[in-house]
Amino acid sequence: xxxxxxxGLRVFERGWLSSNNVLIHPAHxxxxxxxxxxxxxxxxxxxxxxxxxxxxxTPLARIVNTHLHSDHCGGNAALQRAFGxxxxxxxxxxxxxxxxxxAALSYRATGQRIERFDFADTSSPGTPLVAGGREWQVxxxxxxxxxxxxxxxAGSGLLLSADALWENGFGVVFPExxxxxxxxxxxxxxxxxxxxxxxxxxxxxxxxxxxxxAALQRARVRLAGMQAQPAKHxxxxxxxxxxxxxxxERRQALPDLLDWVEATPLTSELWMRFAPRxxxxxxxxxxxxxxxxxxRGVVRREGEVVVDA
Numbered sequence: 001x002x003x004x005x006x007x008g009l010r011v012f013e014r015g016w017l018s019s020n021n022v023l024i025h026p027a028h029x030x031x032x033x034x035x036x037x038x039x040x041x042x043x044x045x046x047x048x049x050x051x052x053x054x055x056x057x058t059p060l061a062r063i064v065n066t067h068l069h070s071d072h073c074g075g076n077a078a079l080q081r082a083f084g085x086x087x088x089x090x091x092x093x094x095x096x097x098x099x100x101x102x103a104a105l106s107y108r109a110t111g112q113r114i115e116r117f118d119f120a121d122t123s124s125p126g127t128p129l130v131a132g133g134r135e136w137q138v139x140x141x142x143x144x145x146x147x148x149x150x151x152x153x154a155g156s157g158l159l160l161s162a163d164a165l166w167e168n169g170f171g172v173v174f175p176e177x178x179x180x181x182x183x184x185x186x187x188x189x190x191x192x193x194x195x196x197x198x199x200x201x202x203x204x205x206x207x208x209x210x211x212x213x214a215a216l217q218r219a220r221v222r223l224a225g226m227q228a229q230p231a232k233h234x235x236x237x238x239x240x241x242x243x244x245x246x247x248x249e250r251r252q253a254l255p256d257l258l259d260w261v262e263a264t265p266l267t268s269e270l271w272m273r274f275a276p277r278x279x280x281x282x283x284x285x286x287x288x289x290x291x292x293x294x295x296r297g298v299v300r301r302e303g304e305v306v307v308d309a
Contacts, residue, residue: 067298
């Protein structure tokens with residue numbers, strides 16, 4: 001009998017460049033531990049060290065990715081080399097992953113770094129995942145990513161929510177940015193979570209929290225705002241993409257950053273679909289976004305260099 005939902009698990013809470021990692025230690029008879037999500041490639045060496053220290057002599061049998069954004073699977077290749085672990089991925093992009101189609105997998109569109117990795121099988125919604133002596137429900141969670149899954153252990157009430165639910169919101173709804181309706185998918189995912197007997201949530205980013213009801217209400221309010229003003233969601237997405245790129249680079253000359261923005265397909269798509277009135281170019285919109293980020297203290301200017309803060 002578990003005395004706490006996290007018994008037998010280890011949560012590595014990461015910065016926002018990398019997703020949180022959840023290490024599920026094996027129960028008797030299981031052949032090794034399972035790691036849920038692998039962080040970003042920039043942090044791969046750190047991830048290997050953290051996991052290795054927590055494992056001790058226990059083998060790492062499997063990496064389970066909730067979705068295939070670069071901050072959730074960027075450490076896969078390094079972990080596979082270090083521990084010989086197999087990867088299990090959601091089924092939606094399995095074929096694109098097998099042939100490593102960076103355009104279909106969104107890495108080219110978002111201009112993000114990733115190291116190629118292999119996978120052994122898929123985690124199909126409706127087929128339980130047994131790990132740590134628990135039977136985890138694999139639940140489809142479209143919205144932020146159309147192929148994302150959640151893991152829920154009904155016995156302890158523990159939800160591994162990835163980017164479908166954070167304590168204060170959820171991830172950017174990427175399909176909406178390219179004209180694919182997904183706000184209704186976000187709502188359906190939130191209502192699916194609301195119907196679960198959740199006692200503790202380990203989100204994809206941020207600290208674990210136990211008041212899922214309050215988090216869901218905040219998420220619904222946020223979603224309503226996005227639906228009412230899709231252009232504000234797009235402006236937010238531009239700032240997220242800029243901040244994420246600067247977390248990867250740490251610092252970059254302003255002309256090079258502006259060149260990156262113009263060369264990145266998704267930011268160009270945002271400009272074509274959501275260009276604000278009164279701005280003449282994507283570069284001008286980017287400068288406005290950078291000023292807003294600097295005002296919030298999350299980036300800073302050092303002359304002609306932009307620095308992640």
